Amino acid sequence: MSIVDLGLVYAVERTPGGVRVDMTLTSPSCPLGPYLVDEVTAAVRAAVPGTPDVRVQLVWDPPWTPERMSEQARSRFGWPQ
Amino acid sequence: MAAIAAPAVQGLPPRWRVPLLLLGFLCLVAGVTGGLARVGFGALAVIEPSAGLHGVLMVCGFFGTVISLERAVALERAWGYAAPLACGAGGIALLSGATAPGLWLLAAAAGILVAASLVFVWRHASLEGGALATAAGCWLVGNVLLALGVPPAGILGWWLAFFALTIGAERLELSRYLPRPRSAIWLFAVIALALVAAAMGPLRFTGIALVALAGWLLAYDLAWQTVRGSGLARYIAICLLAGYAWLALGGALFAIDGGYDTAVHAVLVGFVFSMVFGHAPVIVPAVLRRALPYTPWFYAPLALLHVSLALRVAGGLAGEQAIRGAGSIGNALAIALFIAAAAAQALRPPVRRTP
Numbered sequence: 001m002s003i004v005d006l007g008l009v010y011a012v013e014r015t016p017g018g019v020r021v022d023m024t025l026t027s028p029s030c031p032l033g034p035y036l037v038d039e040v041t042a043a044v045r046a047a048v049p050g051t052p053d054v055r056v057q058l059v060w061d062p063p064w065t066p067e068r069m070s071e072q073a074r075s076r077f078g079w080p081q
Numbered sequence: 082m083a084a085i086a087a088p089a090v091q092g093l094p095p096r097w098r099v100p101l102l103l104l105g106f107l108c109l110v111a112g113v114t115g116g117l118a119r120v121g122f123g124a125l126a127v128i129e130p131s132a133g134l135h136g137v138l139m140v141c142g143f144f145g146t147v148i149s150l151e152r153a154v155a156l157e158r159a160w161g162y163a164a165p166l167a168c169g170a171g172g173i174a175l176l177s178g179a180t181a182p183g184l185w186l187l188a189a190a191a192g193i194l195v196a197a198s199l200v201f202v203w204r205h206a207s208l209e210g211g212a213l214a215t216a217a218g219c220w221l222v223g224n225v226l227l228a229l230g231v232p233p234a235g236i237l238g239w240w241l242a243f244f245a246l247t248i249g250a251e252r253l254e255l256s257r258y259l260p261r262p263r264s265a266i267w268l269f270a271v272i273a274l275a276l277v278a279a280a281m282g283p284l285r286f287t288g289i290a291l292v293a294l295a296g297w298l299l300a301y302d303l304a305w306q307t308v309r310g311s312g313l314a315r316y317i318a319i320c321l322l323a324g325y326a327w328l329a330l331g332g333a334l335f336a337i338d339g340g341y342d343t344a345v346h347a348v349l350v351g352f353v354f355s356m357v358f359g360h361a362p363v364i365v366p367a368v369l370r371r372a373l374p375y376t377p378w379f380y381a382p383l384a385l386l387h388v389s390l391a392l393r394v395a396g397g398l399a400g401e402q403a404i405r406g407a408g409s410i411g412n413a414l415a416i417a418l419f420i421a422a423a424a425a426q427a428l429r430p431p432v433r434r435t436p
Binding site: 006026027028029030031032033034035038060063066069073076077078079080 | 151152154155157198201204205207209210213254255257258259260306363364366367368370
């Protein structure tokens, strides 16, 4: 189950300078936030080699809700279809 | 081509977090060996006064340092690291005989953790955030009372509320991935309030609230889903579910006055240490930026922890000091074995990813 399936990635945009990713967590008190930002940055750089500017930022507005999960994830966690 | 900047680490670079963690581990060693001295293995107490400080070294010096370090990483502000620093320094001060400064450093650490927790509530108001801040507040009350001269047994309810609410809030947050009735949210809020109210009364009230929380966690936790998976997810789920069983038993023992020492260790070893074993492979990379790859070998210390705790609890309930002592040694060995296994995994050369 990826962070995309969990609905934690809000936006991935190609910008004139590179790639920008907006992502969130279920809670701002989660210590994994800065670590995940680094991991996502590395993943984008690996997927788009040579990208000069990769900006991944944690955003809290709008807050995450379970509706943001993919159908596959919701099904796996037992949400009604 | 423009230079690719390294990701900025806000707050405190990971290498500077290591000394803070080491302070916590020093308190852990002193606390564990002090605990063993209390059950008849005095020769193992590596630091003279640690037997009398066992509880405060474990609760504040080790767990307090680790929890506040984890919170500081999420906060991404340098001042947040003052909490683990004050915790670790407080533990060292206590060991060096500076009792009053040590206890007030621990109270200061809890105050900083409250402030950090309130920042998260300000960033995103939620029941989970409120419960985390309340947990820190309970720790603050307990530590201030301790500094004012109340004995550890008199503030135990506050410390238990700190652990129960901290772990409960984190599990509540993750349970959002599951469909859950609205009544579950209200029930959690009621249990959280009961834990705080119970801390002001006899420990049997706290015991009842802990049993209720264990019931809530067993009913709504994500672990029932992830235990059907494999690898790390399954391992963490087993740590969690085993911990909830101990929380229920420990709470029940408090509720029926079934033995102070036995109840305390059922909760703090069976519940809290099981959480530490389970979360270390996730939290260590976040705190130290060093991978801690899962290995099935992690089950060895986990099994030893729970089996030896069962022995310890049985010995405590039966009044058999030799069995209780053997269980205590097993607990200490389990912690040492887990640290050794985790260190071996963390120091392994990274596996190169294939494209």
